[in-house]
Amino acid sequence: xxxxxxxTAGYGQLRVLHGVSMHVGKGEAVAIVGANGAGKTTLVxxxxxxxxxxxxxxxxxxxxxxxxxxxxxxRHGIAVVLENRRLFGEMTVQENLRLxxxxxxxxxxxxxxxxxxxxxxxxxxxxxxxRTRIELLSGGQQQMVAIARALLLQPDLLILDExxxxxxPKIVKEILHVLRGLRSEGMxxxxxxxxxxxxxxxxxxxxxxxxxxxxxxxxxxxxxTFLNDERLAAAYLGKASAGI
Amino acid sequence: xxxxxxxxxxxxxxTNGLTYALIGIGLAAIFKGxxxxxxxxxxxxxxxxxxxxxxLTGHGWPYxxxxxxxxxxGAILGAFIEVAFIxxxxxxxxxxxxxxxxxxGIGLSISAAVLYFFGRESHLLPxxxxxxxxxxxxxxxxxxxxxxxxxxxxxxxxLRQFYRTTSVGLKMMAASIDPVGAASIGxxxxxxxxxxxMLGGALGAAAGILITPIIPVDYMIGLxxxxxxxxxxxxxxxxxxxxxAIGGLVLGIIEAMAIVGVSSSYKDVITFSLLILIMIAMxxxxxxxxxxxxx
Numbered sequence: 001x002x003x004x005x006x007x008t009a010g011y012g013q014l015r016v017l018h019g020v021s022m023h024v025g026k027g028e029a030v031a032i033v034g035a036n037g038a039g040k041t042t043l044v045x046x047x048x049x050x051x052x053x054x055x056x057x058x059x060x061x062x063x064x065x066x067x068x069x070x071x072x073x074x075r076h077g078i079a080v081v082l083e084n085r086r087l088f089g090e091m092t093v094q095e096n097l098r099l100x101x102x103x104x105x106x107x108x109x110x111x112x113x114x115x116x117x118x119x120x121x122x123x124x125x126x127x128x129x130x131r132t133r134i135e136l137l138s139g140g141q142q143q144m145v146a147i148a149r150a151l152l153l154q155p156d157l158l159i160l161d162e163x164x165x166x167x168x169p170k171i172v173k174e175i176l177h178v179l180r181g182l183r184s185e186g187m188x189x190x191x192x193x194x195x196x197x198x199x200x201x202x203x204x205x206x207x208x209x210x211x212x213x214x215x216x217x218x219x220x221x222x223x224x225t226f227l228n229d230e231r232l233a234a235a236y237l238g239k240a241s242a243g244i
Numbered sequence: 245x246x247x248x249x250x251x252x253x254x255x256x257x258x259t260n261g262l263t264y265a266l267i268g269i270g271l272a273a274i275f276k277g278x279x280x281x282x283x284x285x286x287x288x289x290x291x292x293x294x295x296x297x298x299x300l301t302g303h304g305w306p307y308x309x310x311x312x313x314x315x316x317x318g319a320i321l322g323a324f325i326e327v328a329f330i331x332x333x334x335x336x337x338x339x340x341x342x343x344x345x346x347x348x349g350i351g352l353s354i355s356a357a358v359l360y361f362f363g364r365e366s367h368l369l370p371x372x373x374x375x376x377x378x379x380x381x382x383x384x385x386x387x388x389x390x391x392x393x394x395x396x397x398x399x400x401x402x403l404r405q406f407y408r409t410t411s412v413g414l415k416m417m418a419a420s421i422d423p424v425g426a427a428s429i430g431x432x433x434x435x436x437x438x439x440x441x442m443l444g445g446a447l448g449a450a451a452g453i454l455i456t457p458i459i460p461v462d463y464m465i466g467l468x469x470x471x472x473x474x475x476x477x478x479x480x481x482x483x484x485x486x487x488x489a490i491g492g493l494v495l496g497i498i499e500a501m502a503i504v505g506v507s508s509s510y511k512d513v514i515t516f517s518l519l520i521l522i523m524i525a526m527x528x529x530x531x532x533x534x535x536x537x538x539x
Binding site: 069088153 | 418428
């Protein structure tokens with residue numbers, strides 16, 4: 001469904017990604033893990049058209065999106081929950097969601113998978129707080145709105161950049177529960193996480209990134225027991241992350 | 245001081261203040277939408293007013309149609325500036341101060357163009373409605389002043405509604421709050437910035453058209469209007485277009501009271517001294533918000 005081929009990206013003279021290739025199959029949940037500065041967020045930005053790409057291609061369902069503007073990519077079924085959520089703090093929950101409703105695949109399709117009703121079932125808080133300004137919500141609540149907003153683009157691939165950062169374990173659990181549910185319905189998930197413990201829970205395969213390259217691919221049992229293998233974890237994630 | 249004089253100057257203050265407000269609102273809308281401090285906002289007013297003068301007196305168009313075209317000319321000029329200059333500068337990551345230089349340059353060019361094509365003469369437009377005079381609290385009021393007050397208030401309320409309830413307005417606001425977040429949910433941020441400049445241009449032109457029946461327009465007035473608009477916008481909180489409305493009113497009224505209480509020669513000194521004091525006490529402006537935090 002999503003294929004990234006030999007992607008090179010950077011800012012000015014600085015090269016951050018060096019020929020990254022990876023793929024996410026239809027309905028598959030894949031993680032990208034790596035220490036700080038590995039280039040994970042640069043990769044997300046390149047896939048979503050939010051950052052520069054010097055070489056390589058981003059292909060979704062056989063369509064080359066590399067030169068497409070960021071705001072057009074949602075139409076191909078990609079939705080992203082960016083790091084720090086990037087909600088519009090001065091606006092209400094409802095206004096934030098309404099903005100997404102008009103775009104993405106909803107733009108073309110009459111048959112919507114994620115309706116208001118469905119979103120409110122997934123996140124009961126949204127129905128309760130829909131007139132509340134985003135800046136008055138807690139971090140966890142904001143994360144839920146951010147996921148809801150991405151889902152209203154009616155994607156078949158949901159990209160999440162560090163969704164668990166800074167959130168209480170209880171909230172992370174709730175969010176994982178929702179993501180697991182989406183997965184079982186066939187939603188493709190690309191999860192960027194520093195916290196391997198979280199990533200292992202909902203993905204079945206992972207790419208390990210270090211210094212702008214994919215240095216290892218783990219699947220099946222190797223991925224599920226990734227954290228137990230001290231050598232792997234320490235080598236790729238650094239000591240601090242390996243201790244999670 | 246008698247009641248009549250006080251009412252008369254208060255009214256003059258409100259009238260001028262609302263014009264400053266409209267220029268300030270346009271300026272704040274553009275600043276909020278693009279972070280460009282637009283030092284040529286007053287030129288939108290000059291262009292709007294000149295277009296109406298030209299169509300009305302030069303070509304004999306009906307007044308309402310000329311006014312509509314005047315407003316439109318501001319929007320078109322706004323779009324042109326964004327598409328021709330701002331867009332490329334943003335793409336090439338131009339530093340913030342270069343936008344100030346750009347807009348000062350455009351402002352001076354427009355002023356020079358007006359001088360070249362229309363000369364040094366100043367032009368007045370006829371008042372809206374009839375030339376009737378009304379007495380309110382011993383103050384004599386032209387009918388146009390009532391129109392000016394009503395239209396300015398309607399435009400301010402309309403703008404608020406536009407940002408809060410329409411789809412385009414919400415998108416423009418979203419693109420200004422967080423361009424990256426907006427692009428990630430499918431909003432065309434560049435297009436929204438063009439719309440912002442069109443809106444700012446139309447508001448500037450509206451201000452020019454509304455004030456030209458009272459203050460004649462000439463090639464030099466743009467800079468003065470820009471300065472008053474800046475003062476209104478900064479006083480109200482530069483990123484809050486509605487704050488600029490209140491800022492403009494406060495500015496107009498202080499100015500009018502300075503004329504009555506001291507002397508018209510000192511009005512700018514008194515007004516700007518007071519503004520400095522207000523800004524020291526409330527650096528974010530009357531309705532401004534403290535700096536935004538990420539996340």
